[in-house]
Amino acid sequence: MKLAIEVRGVTKRFGTLQALDRVDLAIAEGEFFALLGPNGAGKTTLISILAGLSRADDGEARVMGYDVTVDYREARRSLGVVPQELVFDPFFTVRETLRIQSGYFGLRRNDAWIDEIIDNLDLGAKADTNMRSLSGGMKRRVLVAQALVHRPPVIILDEPTAGVDVELRQGLWDFVRRLNRDGHTIVLTTHYLQEAETLCNRVAMLKQGRVVALDTTRNLLAGVSGTHLRLRLSPDRLPHALLPMLVRQDGAEWVLAIHRHAQITEVLLALRDDGIEVVELQLQQPDLEEAFVSIVGGG
Amino acid sequence: MTGFRTLLYKELLRFWKVAFQTIGAPILTALLYLLVFSHVLEDRVQVYPGVPYTAFLIPGLAMMSLLQNAFANSSSSLIQSKITGNIIFILLPPLSHGEFYWAYVVAAVVRGLAVGFGVYCINFVTVALPVLHPLWALAFALFGGAILGSMGLIAGIWAEKFDQLAGFQNFVIVPLTFLSGVFYSIHSLPPFWQAVSHLNPFFYMIDGFRFGFFGESDVAPVVSLGVVVACFAALSLVALQMIRSGYKLRH
Ligand SMILES: Nc1ncnc2c1ncn2[C@@H]1O[C@H](COP(=O)(O)OP(=O)(O)OP(=O)(O)O)[C@@H](O)[C@H]1O
Ligand SMILES: [Mg+2]
Numbered sequence: 026m027k028l029a030i031e032v033r034g035v036t037k038r039f040g041t042l043q044a045l046d047r048v049d050l051a052i053a054e055g056e057f058f059a060l061l062g063p064n065g066a067g068k069t070t071l072i073s074i075l076a077g078l079s080r081a082d083d084g085e086a087r088v089m090g091y092d093v094t095v096d097y098r099e100a101r102r103s104l105g106v107v108p109q110e111l112v113f114d115p116f117f118t119v120r121e122t123l124r125i126q127s128g129y130f131g132l133r134r135n136d137a138w139i140d141e142i143i144d145n146l147d148l149g150a151k152a153d154t155n156m157r158s159l160s161g162g163m164k165r166r167v168l169v170a171q172a173l174v175h176r177p178p179v180i181i182l183d184e185p186t187a188g189v190d191v192e193l194r195q196g197l198w199d200f201v202r203r204l205n206r207d208g209h210t211i212v213l214t215t216h217y218l219q220e221a222e223t224l225c226n227r228v229a230m231l232k233q234g235r236v237v238a239l240d241t242t243r244n245l246l247a248g249v250s251g252t253h254l255r256l257r258l259s260p261d262r263l264p265h266a267l268l269p270m271l272v273r274q275d276g277a278e279w280v281l282a283i284h285r286h287a288q289i290t291e292v293l294l295a296l297r298d299d300g301i302e303v304v305e306l307q308l309q310q311p312d313l314e315e316a317f318v319s320i321v322g323g324g
Numbered sequence: 325m326t327g328f329r330t331l332l333y334k335e336l337l338r339f340w341k342v343a344f345q346t347i348g349a350p351i352l353t354a355l356l357y358l359l360v361f362s363h364v365l366e367d368r369v370q371v372y373p374g375v376p377y378t379a380f381l382i383p384g385l386a387m388m389s390l391l392q393n394a395f396a397n398s399s400s401s402l403i404q405s406k407i408t409g410n411i412i413f414i415l416l417p418p419l420s421h422g423e424f425y426w427a428y429v430v431a432a433v434v435r436g437l438a439v440g441f442g443v444y445c446i447n448f449v450t451v452a453l454p455v456l457h458p459l460w461a462l463a464f465a466l467f468g469g470a471i472l473g474s475m476g477l478i479a480g481i482w483a484e485k486f487d488q489l490a491g492f493q494n495f496v497i498v499p500l501t502f503l504s505g506v507f508y509s510i511h512s513l514p515p516f517w518q519a520v521s522h523l524n525p526f527f528y529m530i531d532g533f534r535f536g537f538f539g540e541s542d543v544a545p546v547v548s549l550g551v552v553v554a555c556f557a558a559l560s561l562v563a564l565q566m567i568r569s570g571y572k573l574r575h
Contacts, residue, residue, distance in 0.1 A: 126417070129413070129417035131327050131418070
């Protein structure tokens with residue numbers, strides 16, 4: 026299988042700060058990939074290196090097989106990046122912005138595709154409005170549109186849904202999912218883990234410039250210790266017999282790991298034997314947030 | 325080529341949308357210089373025989389405005405893009421180093437020529453100005469604009485803040501253009517200062533440009549053109565190398 030993104034031993038320092046520490050990553054064509062990690066983990070730095078906005082101190086990075094420094098023109102043609110920062114050129118309207126961006130990629134007659142993007146991102150009503158007078162969410166949509174003007178096979182979205190309303194978030198993900206079905210490779214970073222969980226087939230987690238987890242979403246979820254049973258008890262104590270099942274205490278809630286549903290009965294029996302009353306009971310399916318917390322280690 | 329043409333178009337549009345500021349204002353400034361200096365010096369100074377001082381002054385002022393505005397165009401465009409962050413729209417696409425360089429330099433030359441031509445047009449309402457060798461004048465205008473456009477590009481890439489750029493402009497560009505013989509012939513200077521003037525590349529631009537009008541100059545125009553072309557070649561190599569290495573643009 027051809028690799029859309031290949032990162033080998035990439036290292037980046039800012040002064041004494043090690044932003045990326047020998048990062049290895051391979052993303053195959055057609056994947057929908059999530060790059061997760063706490064603030065400052067190095068996600069944006071890695072994306073900048075792939076986009077040629079930043080240079081690695083060591084290691085190599087390729088997009089669609091093209092080295093980002095040696096074959097920089099081919100690599101950049103293959104890549105569309107939605108930057109994390111909200112930037113815009115105040116001199117132009119939305120449509121001018123998209124036409125100019127097409128031109129930079131060597132495309133002259135691109136209006137049909139530009140119209141399609143404008144349509145899909147619900148920018149039609151603002152197409153001839155100056156960038157300066159758009160709201161933040163609208164500017165974010167234009168950034169997404171700009172990344173797509175040249176129909177790049179690989180699309181990286183650096184927190185595209187920050188500051189975007191629910192409706193666009195849905196619309197954006199429908200659009201991106203369709204692009205993915207049409208064969209585009211999608212990489213996204215987000216702090217909304219729910220998004221990553223429903224969209225992405227694979228996940229990498231970065232922490233302090235290192236890849237600390239790299240697996241399919243399914244495996245990461247399976248790695249989280251089963252279903253969780255959350256209990257509020259009165260009196261607030263856990264019988265001795267149940268201690269081995271305890272994962273942690275969340276405030277007034279006891280979180281127990283359950284592997285078979287029959288265990289629920291065992292727990293309830295143990296509680297009754299000790300004369301402890303159940304005030305509240307909740308069953309929780311494992312989610313990526315759980316995996317994230319257990320791997321990256323809390324917020 | 326489409327990439328170059330688009331970036332050039334964007335750069336031209338950028339100053340054209342505010343032409344009142346970028347073209348009108350410098351022409352007015354030059355007109356004020358001309359009014360004051362020619363009023364004070366018209367009867368006292370005659371540099372070339374038979375050439376009134378006002379006529380002598382116009383080409384120099386036109387060239388000085390051309391040079392300063394060519395510099396201002398590329399440098400201010402770059403620093404603005406860097407500070408607002410929208411420079412990434414130019415850094416992400418597959419523009420070649422040459423496309424990047426020439427788009428900024430050509431736009432700078434066009435703005436310089438627009439301002440320079442505007443200043444030149446003052447002669448139609450003041451004093452008749454001959455143009456004996458228009459091609460020489462044009463050659464110096466083009467190379468002068470390209471040199472300052474390149475310097476603007478280098479300064480714009482190098483500067484991280486507006487005041488660093490303003491410092492470069494006020495302490496390097498303005499003194500060098502002012503002291504290049506715009507207002508006088510360097511033959512009127514003491515020998516020491518004449519020698520110093522010969523080290524200033526701007527002197528050759530103005531002197532050669534003026535030759536295009538009067539057919540007279542302090543230095544043979546071929547020599548001046550040689551100096552100017554050599555300067556341009558050196559600066560464009562430096563600028564291209566900066567772009568290639570990603571200096572201060574790609575961290
Ligand atoms: N230009 C720079 N100069 C100095 N330090 C930098 C620079 N860019 C990034 N850093 C540092 O590198 C580290 C990684 O930053 P990066 O922006 O890649 O994090 P991130 O994972 O994208 O975080 P976030 O989720 O907040 O966007 C941070 O500690 C940041 O302060
Ligand atoms: Mg980031």
